[in-house]
Amino acid sequence: MRVALFVTCVNDAVFPATGIAVVKLLERLGVQVDFPAAQTCCGQPQYNTGYRRDTEPLVGRTAAAFEGYDYVVTPSGSCAAMIRDNYPRIGRLQAKEGRGDDLAGAAASLVPRTYELTEFLLDVLGVTDVGAYFPHTVTYHPSCHGLRMLGLGDRPRKLLEAVKGLELKELPGAEECCGFGGTFAVKNSDVSAAMGQDKLRNARSTGAEVLCGADNSCLMHLGGMLRRQNSPQRALHLAEILASTEEEPLL
Amino acid sequence: MSAPTARTSYKNGANSTYLGMPSFPRAAHAAVRDTTLRANLKHATHTIRDKRAKAVAELGDWADLREAGKQIKDHTLRHLDRYLLQLEEAVTAAGGTVHWAADADEANRIVTDLVKATGEREVVKVKSMATQEIGLNEALEAEGIAAYETDLAELIVQLGEDRPSHILVPAIHRNRGEIREIFTLTMSAWGRPAPDDLTDRPADLAEAARLHLREKFLRAKVGISGANFMVAETGTLVVVESEGNGRMCLTLPETLISVVGIEKVVPTWRDLEVFLQTLPRSSTAERMNPYTSTWTGTTDGDGPRAFHLVLLDNGRTDVLADEVGRQTLRCIRCSACLNVCPVYERAGGHAYGSVYPGPIGAILTPQLRGTASELDASLPFASSLCGACYEVCPVAIDIPEVLVHLREKVADQGGKGHRLEKAAMKASGWVLNHPAALATAERAASLTRKAHPRRLPGAAAWTNTRDLPELPAAPFRDWWKRNRTS
Numbered sequence A: 001m002r003v004a005l006f007v008t009c010v011n012d013a014v015f016p017a018t019g020i021a022v023v024k025l026l027e028r029l030g031v032q033v034d035f036p037a038a039q040t041c042c043g044q045p046q047y048n049t050g051y052r053r054d055t056e057p058l059v060g061r062t063a064a065a066f067e068g069y070d071y072v073v074t075p076s077g078s079c080a081a082m083i084r085d086n087y088p089r090i091g092r093l094q095a096k097e098g099r100g101d102d103l104a105g106a107a108a109s110l111v112p113r114t115y116e117l118t119e120f121l122l123d124v125l126g127v128t129d130v131g132a133y134f135p136h137t138v139t140y141h142p143s144c145h146g147l148r149m150l151g152l153g154d155r156p157r158k159l160l161e162a163v164k165g166l167e168l169k170e171l172p173g174a175e176e177c178c179g180f181g182g183t184f185a186v187k188n189s190d191v192s193a194a195m196g197q198d199k200l201r202n203a204r205s206t207g208a209e210v211l212c213g214a215d216n217s218c219l220m221h222l223g224g225m226l227r228r229q230n231s232p233q234r235a236l237h238l239a240e241i242l243a244s245t246e247e248e249p250l251l
Numbered sequence B: 001m002s003a004p005t006a007r008t009s010y011k012n013g014a015n016s017t018y019l020g021m022p023s024f025p026r027a028a029h030a031a032v033r034d035t036t037l038r039a040n041l042k043h044a045t046h047t048i049r050d051k052r053a054k055a056v057a058e059l060g061d062w063a064d065l066r067e068a069g070k071q072i073k074d075h076t077l078r079h080l081d082r083y084l085l086q087l088e089e090a091v092t093a094a095g096g097t098v099h100w101a102a103d104a105d106e107a108n109r110i111v112t113d114l115v116k117a118t119g120e121r122e123v124v125k126v127k128s129m130a131t132q133e134i135g136l137n138e139a140l141e142a143e144g145i146a147a148y149e150t151d152l153a154e155l156i157v158q159l160g161e162d163r164p165s166h167i168l169v170p171a172i173h174r175n176r177g178e179i180r181e182i183f184t185l186t187m188s189a190w191g192r193p194a195p196d197d198l199t200d201r202p203a204d205l206a207e208a209a210r211l212h213l214r215e216k217f218l219r220a221k222v223g224i225s226g227a228n229f230m231v232a233e234t235g236t237l238v239v240v241e242s243e244g245n246g247r248m249c250l251t252l253p254e255t256l257i258s259v260v261g262i263e264k265v266v267p268t269w270r271d272l273e274v275f276l277q278t279l280p281r282s283s284t285a286e287r288m289n290p291y292t293s294t295w296t297g298t299t300d301g302d303g304p305r306a307f308h309l310v311l312l313d314n315g316r317t318d319v320l321a322d323e324v325g326r327q328t329l330r331c332i333r334c335s336a337c338l339n340v341c342p343v344y345e346r347a348g349g350h351a352y353g354s355v356y357p358g359p360i361g362a363i364l365t366p367q368l369r370g371t372a373s374e375l376d377a378s379l380p381f382a383s384s385l386c387g388a389c390y391e392v393c394p395v396a397i398d399i400p401e402v403l404v405h406l407r408e409k410v411a412d413q414g415g416k417g418h419r420l421e422k423a424a425m426k427a428s429g430w431v432l433n434h435p436a437a438l439a440t441a442e443r444a445a446s447l448t449r450k451a452h453p454r455r456l457p458g459a460a461a462w463t464n465t466r467d468l469p470e471l472p473a474a475p476f477r478d479w480w481k482r483n484r485t486s
Ligand code: SF4
Pocket: B282, B330, B331, B332, B333, B334, B335, B336, B337, B338, B360, B389, B392, B393, B394, B395, B396, B397
C-alpha cells in the first residue's frame, strides 16, 4: 500500500509539527508514508475567493504530485473537502468552457484516493485506539468542512476517547462555525472575530486545557485569539495528540 | 382618519440598492457592537433553530422530502414557460385576471392602477416578500393610497418606521419592551390607539395588535397579498400563515390583488403536498401551520368579487439563465438558513441591505440586482462558507456553491479592492505552482521569524483581535528532507 502525505501549505509553512505528528503516527501504526515534494497548495483560498481560473494549475499540480499512490492522507478536513467537492466541479467547468478535460480526469483519479486523517485511521486502517497517551483535559471543535462537507461524524471523537489519560469535555455549540472561513476572516473581520469570541467562550466554559481541532487554519484563528487574550488554554491539532505516547509525551 | 404620509424611513426600488447602504462589512461593524441586537438575535435564532431540528427529526423521510422538493422545483423551472401559461389559463377560466410584470415599476403601476380603479384610498396587506421587493407600499403612498400591514411583525416594523430584518420574523431584532413602546407611541396615528395600560406581556401586545387591525379588516375593500405557491393545474393560489390575518385579508375585501414571483408555480396539488410538509417544519418548526388558505379565481357570493394576479419577473429570468445560480429560484422562503447562519446571527438582517437577508439574501440579492454597487458586490463574501444553510435548506440549495460562483463574478468585474487581490492571487498562484520557490519563501519567512511582530500595521483586519502564529524554525519539507530522505 503506497501512502502519500498531503501535508497542506498551511501546515508545511506554519504548523510543521502537525505534519511530523502524522508521519510518526502512521509509522507507529505500521504505515510507510511518503511525502511527494511536488505538492504545494490545494487551491482552496484562491477558489473560495472567486479565482477559479487561478486555481486550475494547482488542481493539475496536486493531482500529478499524488499520482501512483493508493492513498493520499491529509490532516485537514477543509483541504480534503476542497479536493472531493470542488475538484470535480472545477474540472466540469473547464470542460464546459471548452478548455479541455484534463482536470476532470485528474479529479476523477484523485478524489477516490483522498482521505482526511481520521477517515484513513478508522475507515482504511480500522483502528480507533492508536496507542496514544495524553493525560490532559481536551475539548474538540469539529471544523465545518470536516463536519458538513466530509461528514466525519464521530470519527475524531472515537479516536480521542481511546487516548489513554485523556479526558474529553463536551464543547457547547460545537457545530457552530469558529469564524475563520479563509479570506472571510479578513474581509469580514468584525463578524469573524465575534464568532471566534463566542467559540472561545464556549471552549473556556469546558475548563479544558486543550482546544483540539482537525484543521489548523481554524486553529490558527482560534489559537491567535487565545494567545492575544493570554488564555491558559491552547489550541492543538488532533494529530499531535494522537502522536503523543508514554515514551514520547507531547506535553 | 387621514392616510399616513411619509412614514417609511426607507425607500427601495427593486433594482436599486437601499439608498446609502454601506457595504456588508461596514454595516456589520456596527451591528456586532450592538449588544441588545446581538442578544435579541441570538435568543430568537437559537430558539427556532433548536425547534426546527426537532420538528424535522420527527420525519423519517425528511431526506426524501427534501430531494422531492428539489426535483419538483427544478422540473418546474426547466418548463417554467409552459407552467406559467397553464396557470394563466386556469386562473382566467376561474374568473381571475392575470397581469405580467417585467419589473418592479411595471408591477407597481399595475397594482396602483387597479386600486385607483376601485376608488379606494386604503388597502390591507398580507405579509408578502414580493411586494416588499418591489417597494409597493411606497409606490401606493406616492399615489395617496395607504397600505396597512396586518402581519403582527410587519405591523411592528411599519409602525416603528423600521425595516424588516428577517424573512419570517421581520421584527426579530426587537424585544418585547421595544414593541410595547412602538405600539404606545404610534398606534394612535394609524388608527385605534394602544390601551393606556399596555404591558409587555406577549398576550397583551397581541391583543392590542388584534384590536387595532380588526378595524382595518372590517373596513377594507381591497386586499393585497403574495402567495407561497401557485398550482398550475387548477390556477389555485396558496398562502401559508400563522396568525389568521391572511385569511381575513384574502376573504373579506371585495377586490384581491396578488403579486407573485414567477418561480412560485408548482405543477400539481400532488407537488404542493411535499412543500406543505417541509415549509412549516423549516420555518416555524410546526408540523402544520395554523392557516393554509387556497383560492381559485372568484366564487359567487363567497370572498372577493374581483381577483387579479400580477406575475412578477423582476430579474428572475436572468437568474434562471445562470446554470449555477438558478437553484436559488427553488427557495420557498422558509428562513431556516437565516436561523442557523452564524453571520446573520451576529450581523443582523439590516446589514444585507435588502428585504432578503441572511444566506438566501446573500445569493438572491446580487442576482436580482446585479453586483454593480459596493453593497451588492460585498454580499457574496458575507459568509464563512460553513455550510450550515445548505444543510437545513428544505430544497437543497447549495448556497456555498452559489456564493463562490458569485464571488467569481465579482472578482472578474474587478473594482475596488479586487485589483490588488487579483494580483496577489496571481503571484501566490505562481509561487504555489513552483515548489522550489515556495520552499525558498517558507525558509526566508522562518529565518526572519524573530523579527516578526505579533501585530502588523497592514494586517489590522487579522491582528486587531488575533496574534499571528509564531513561525516554525523550518518548514515541514525541510524536516522531511533531513529526517526521512537518505
Ligand atoms: S434558501 Fe432554503 S433554507 Fe433559505 S429560505 Fe430559501 S428554502 Fe429556506
